[in-house]
Amino acid sequence: MTTVSEAIKKRHSARAFLDKDVDIDIVKNIIEIAKQSPSGVNTQPWNIYVLSSDARNKLVDEATSRYDQGKMDGQEYLVYPKEMPDWYKERRRGVGWAMYGALGIEKGDTEKMMAQGRKNYEFFGAPVGIFVTVKNCVGPNGWGHVGHFIQNICLLAIENGLATCLQEAWAELPKLLREHINYPDDETLWCGIALGYEDEADPVNQFRTEREDLENFSKFLK
Ligand SMILES: Cc1cc2nc3c(=O)[nH]c(=O)nc-3n(C[C@H](O)[C@H](O)[C@H](O)COP(=O)(O)O)c2cc1C
Known part of the structure; x- marks a missing residue:
């Protein structure tokens, strides 16, 4: 059985999937367990x-x-801040170039970048696409609570031999999604989740993102 630590370390954004169906009962079971996520006053x-x-x-x-x-x-909500501080820009560029580097896409090759961006709207080939909405009344605090739920889905996917990519790219198509999934007016579409079996051989799945050193974002006070 996968431990929580193993699942956290193994999870990464998969951007190429095998052409292999996922049993919908596995998906239901993942959601059934993920719903145990904490939320303020159990909202x-x-x-x-x-x-x-x-x-x-x-x-x-x-x-x-x-x-x-x-x-x-x-967008119906601001996906990226209007004013991006330098650290934000650096991290954004970091993941962008790690991905384009793995794919051999050079700076300025907008055609290839656009083609890669398009794959978001194919769920990167994943057979299952999930959309997560947030109840409007909860405000920013509640979005964090939905984040717990999303992370649980991602970790449970790993436990089941599956992989995920979270996709705020779908926030560019809220009206189209309203037509397809008919989510009500009191919900905001947050993100998509591509879910499937990872194509581990695909170059786009070869890179891993870095994280800040613990001492740079933590304080231990006695
Ligand atoms: C809410 C959310 C939305 C994201 N949207 C996208 C997306 O639209 N397309 C994409 O390729 N990656 C997307 N990502 C993946 C992030 O780029 C990725 O999580 C981050 O670079 C860290 O890399 P890792 O997931 O491989 O650890 C999203 C992640 C989160 C948490």
Whole structure:
């Protein structure tokens, strides 16, 4: 059995998946356990929409077509801050270049970058696409609580031999998603989750992101 530490260390964003179906009962079991996540006064301010087979494929067709035509809806919440401090820019660039480096995409090659960005809207080939919404009334505090739920899904995926990629890219298509998954007006679409069996041989899955040293973000007070 995978320990929690092993699952945390093994989890990373997978951006290429095998063409292999995921048993929907495994997905249901993951969600069933993930729902034990803590939330303030037990609000459980999340809802989840799981797409596979036709539902997934129809969405992918329309989303990639919108991407190709440059007809995205635009964000209903601010995905990135308007003012990015230097540390934010550096970390953002760091992950971007690690990924493009693994793929052999050079700086300035916008065509290849766009093609990689497009893969978000194919769930990177994952057979299951999940959407997570947050109840509007909870505000920023509640988004953190939904984060617990999302992380549990990611770790349980590892325990089941699966991999994930969280995808705020879908925040660019809230209207299209409203048509496909019919989430109500009192929910905000936060992110997608690509779920499937990782293609470990694909170059995009070869790199790992770094983390800050513990002493740079922790204080131990006695
Ligand atoms: C809420 C959220 C949204 C994300 N959205 C995307 C996305 O749209 N596309 C993508 O390729 N990666 C996305 N990521 C993955 C992050 O880039 C990744 O988690 C981070 O660089 C750390 O790398 P790791 O997940 O491999 O440890 C997202 C992560 C989070 C937590």
